[in-house]
Amino acid sequence: MTTPDHPSPTPQSPLPTAKDRVYRSPAALAGGVLLLALMLWLGFDALFTGHGRAPWLALATMILLAPLLAAFTLRPAVFAGEDRLRVRNPFRVITLPWGEITGLRSGYSNEVVVKSGAKYQLWAIPVSLRARKKAVRRQARAETAARPGGRSGGSGESGTSGRSRAGAVAGAGSGAAFGFGGGQADGAEPSAPVRAETDQIMDYLRETLERRQQERTAQGEITVRWAYEVAGPMVAGAVLLAILLAMG
Known part of the structure; x- marks a missing residue:
């Protein structure tokens, strides 16, 4: 006698994780796009219409300046997740579990402070x-x-106070x-x-730190990765420019 088949239970899918909040500086993005466009316009003009060493000097300058401008304007970003804070600065990417962070400070710049006493500046959230x-x-x-009955001026003021x-x-x-x-x-x-907007962002990060600091999934080690994809082209451009200038 055969027994009826029982369907095997389907494994439950893991709960979807919330997406990281991404913070960038709109002013830096706009300025970076304008500066890069201006540099490329002048550089390509010298590259295709210049004579002698001018095209090579323009090429070396563009290789040097393009990643430098992008590093300080387009690249900086802060990614705030449920378990960690990822800080992408011009030349480094720092991954900070919330459990390793002791505070977020705002003065003339916004910084994150960790248990070891190290401080990392948040380039993407500048203080204004x-x-x-x-x-x-x-x-x-x-x-x-x-x-x-609030007033912005005295009782004897003219119509200007009314407009105020x-x-x-x-x-x-x-x-x-x-x-x-x-x-x-x-x-x-x-x-x-x-x-101010950047202060509101820092308030949110502090609230997230207070809420997630003791969570098991928010523990771990701090990792720092250097941005070789930015430094490599800059070094190549600098070496090429130095050789051209040395050759006279």
């Missing part, structure tokens, strides 16, 4: 003092607009629309302080 001052001014306008008060209210409203806080009705909860 101008953005911080702008956020402080926006926060002051929002607080002024949130006060009952209107601008303050408008600025607070636009800040609320973009998530920067703003004026609110009486009895409402106070809005969060206005922060």
